[in-house]
Amino acid sequence: MKPLGQGDPLRLGPYRLHGVLGEGGMGKVYFGADASGGPAAVKVLLPELAHDGHLAERFLREARTAQAVTSEGVARVLAAELEGGRPWIATEFLAGPTLDDAVGRFGPLDDAAVRELARSLARTLQDVHATGLVHRDVKPPNVVLTSRGPRLIDFGIARPEHGLTLTRTGQIPVTPGYGAPEQVLGKRVGPAADVFSLGAVLAFAAGGRPVYTGAEVTAVLYEVVHGNPDLDAVPEGLRYLVMPCFSKDPAARPLPHQVVEAAAPPRQSERLWRSGRLGGEIRQREAAARRLTARPAGPSSTPEGGATDGTPRLTRRRLLAAAAGGGALLAAAGGGTAWWLSRGDGADAPSDPFDIPPAAKVRAAPLGSSEGSPEPLWGPLQEVADAASPAPLPVRDVVVFAASGGGIAARRVTDGRERWRIGDAKAEAGYLSVGDRLVATADDGGTLRTYVAATGSPRWTVDAEVGALLAADAHAVYLLTSDGRLRCVGTDGKVRWTRRPPLALSGGHPAAALGAGHLVLCTETGDVAAVRAEDGARAWVRKDQAEGPLRPAIDGTTVYLGGNSLAAVKVADGDELWALNPLRPPKQGTAGWGPPAVAGGVIYALDCEALRSVRADGSQAGAPMIVAGVAPPWRPPVVQGNSVWIVESDETGVSGLPRTGEGQPQTYALTGGHSRSTAAGANRLFVLNRATLLALPVY
Structure with a gap:
């Protein structure tokens, strides 16, 4: 629950409002209390939608329909009115999990x-x-x-x-x-x-x-x-x-x-x-609700925040304290479904947050020459990115990155022009492509937010306590909560499961890969764990694989891991198929294998100063190619067209090597040292070099 913000009403009918339980593109649900301190969930239509007679009628019809049911097994409707042109419904507050x-x-x-x-x-x-x-x-x-x-x-x-x-x-x-x-x-x-x-x-x-x-x-x-x-x-x-x-x-x-x-x-x-772990959870939530509506002790005391009419007044500190004692207070109350979860801070907010337009079309760039230095397709664009940005994320016709000044931004892949910007996105939590149609990100409050990739139009949101975004596909988003739990949120806006991970994950951003029905994670300490995507249950753990978080690569039913060895492991059970030692034994993170990439059944990874290519059976696919100026921490190779691109450190830049292992590499020189990353799509290589963004052709 969040404290009231600017523009939120302080009272609706007999209910003093104390916090926001949920909000979206069509309305908000508030936590309220009547004069006697009785709690209620108060749902109200947004003012900009109140003029829509159809929506207002639907809103009040819901109240009239529910009021006709007097069963003890439903959340009772306490009141419903049209106040100041805005309809609202007050329902029984249910402090329990769904x-x-x-x-x-x-x-x-x-x-x-x-x-x-x-x-x-x-x-x-x-x-x-x-x-x-x-x-x-x-x-x-x-x-x-x-x-x-x-x-x-x-x-x-x-x-x-x-x-x-x-x-x-x-x-x-x-x-x-x-x-x-x-x-x-x-x-x-x-x-x-x-x-x-x-x-x-x-x-x-x-x-x-x-x-x-x-x-x-x-x-x-x-x-x-x-x-x-x-x-x-x-x-x-x-x-x-x-x-x-x-x-x-x-x-x-x-x-x-x-x-x-x-x-x-x-x-x-x-x-x-009222018994067992579930009963304990219910009691915790009910106790938290009682703390929120508790009257101040003593007839002359004034509630914190200055309310003087006898109803409790809650500040941010009291809200957080009560919530900390009882977890999430309300899973749902009188209609808190995903219909209410869409964000609505723009004129283009949809009436249905799950009405997602088709994926945008994008034309692939023509392949460039394999000789000489590549000429940028556009850029370099100076001072557009945050120097600590995660790697750029191409999503069909846009490329997403952490924007200079805060938030995230998207630029057109064809010419680098800005398409949209989300100022309140927390870029350090990461951003993901959801089915090549949405971009998932998080705000400072831990809310998972999604936007149409092509336009930046907001879609569904979920209060998911996001600490770090890990992976996504067309059906779900996988994340690490702020307290170190794994959570899966479906693209229907519902939390599917929440689990304690097999390894401690708090305090960092593990590298993750999703595939073959599993989520595979490499932690800050280099340990690897896999959980089942359907329910979060532990599949296997592999200790001491690397010196740090190296992103796994999944191809078919096999996951490939860099680090102290290049290992091929079965995704389902963690059984090792084969493992290759590096050219030099790892020593304090200065050698070993970098994170792998897979393309066309071939695994590409840096091995010390060499780019090596390996077939799925562990045999060598091509001769190793020496790359100048690479040093840990390494970025995964980026395979696009007929070339493999490597991020080099210091003053070298990025280099494209032929996938066949035969021929000369080409290099685009960069200055600025570290904080350099790449990604590719539709024959374009996107390069972030501190605050600079550019696009290069591939060959």
Whole structure:
């Protein structure tokens, strides 16, 4: 939770606002308290959107819909009004983790907890359906676990029974893997759709992973309509409970009261939410919430910050102190879904933060001559970059780097003209390409932010406590939290898992590679660890590989590691396939192998002063080529076109060597010594030399 900022209201209706629980391109959710100190989550539409009658009506319709449900199993709507032209909704504050957060942190629920979860959610759906409504979005992020039991939240797309869900053209009307087949097909739905979703939620809780998966969203939706759920991870004794819920025919699915009867939880199973590690987490969050709303002691004392109307007033210090005592206070409250997570600080902020345009087109530059010194395609651009910038990041038609004066910037790959700049990005945390369409970065508060690479338009954000960004693909971003945990955030804006790493990672920025279903990390001390990308579980650890963090390279099912040896290791289990010693034994980090790069099945790496090329079986691919002026710490070679480019130190510059190992290298001279890095794309080599950026042709 963040303190109130400039422009935030101090009060909405009877609620004094104390902090921001979440914000996005459409609205904000505040932590508030009424005159008696009762906490509430207050969701309000942004002022620039309040004039949109459709959005305002949708906003208030959500409140009216949720108010019709009086079940104890939902987050109650406390009040809803249109104040000063801005609609707001106050809901019950739920200080507990969502089901997906709990499973990600503590693993699958045990038999008794799954049965109690089934009983509780099925009873809640009974109450929802009794009002003539269908929830339509039952999924793990919409289930909050409290000491009083599970609570179902977010009635944002709930509709009367047999009503159609209204969406924009091309928008997916369900959460992939949890929406029923009839929802995927856009048919009219009834209560049975919620039962299908309930089955998917229970199977996730019991097995620790979704039962419908696929490489793309469309593949997941196809499996829901035509395939069968993967229940291998669900314990045998619970499959009878969830399997009937997955019937393709809605009429064949059980009714909620039948799920209640079939669940047969043990006696006093409701106490499960108050015991064990999960119960301890819930108690911590509830205690933190009580501290936030606690009245000052003594009738004459004034709360810190100067409030005098009897309601607690919170300062940044008190917010941080309370949060530190109880972790994240709120996983979700009355509709805190990803729809509210998009950043909205620009006029081009999208109404849907997950509406990502197609990847930009870029024309490859013609190959240059292999003779003489290369002439820059553009630049050098002086004083545009931060001298401590990470390596440049080409993302199709732009190249991203840490900007001079702070933040990150993107310039066109064709002519070097600035395309966009994000001033509040924390460049030292890194930046990543997400599916060649988005750029992921972080701000000073640890929030993960994404932007359209071609335009800089903001998209979804997640309060992920980012310490360092590690790796990304089209489906997820992997990061190191500020307290040294590994975390995976899906491109749906949801935290998939958070784990303690097999090796201590805090206090530095490990080098990482992602591939073959694993995230491989090389730490500041040169140890290497691999975790499974799907759940963060430890795969293997390899100690004393290098003197420092050397980036691994993954090709197929093999990861290649530099350092004291050039080692080929199986990604899945860490078994060594082969290892090559360097030309000279490593001594205090002054020799050995540099970080490798792989292209066309050939591994390229610096070995002392030589560039060596090795085939996947460990045999030599070409003769070693001596490179002048290289010294640790080395940058990975950059392979582009028919050349391999090496960053040299001191006054030499960057040199391109023929991939065949035959012929003369060419060098582009640079001054300025260290803080030099390269990257390449579409036959262009991008060079950062302290504060200078330029693009060179490759041959």
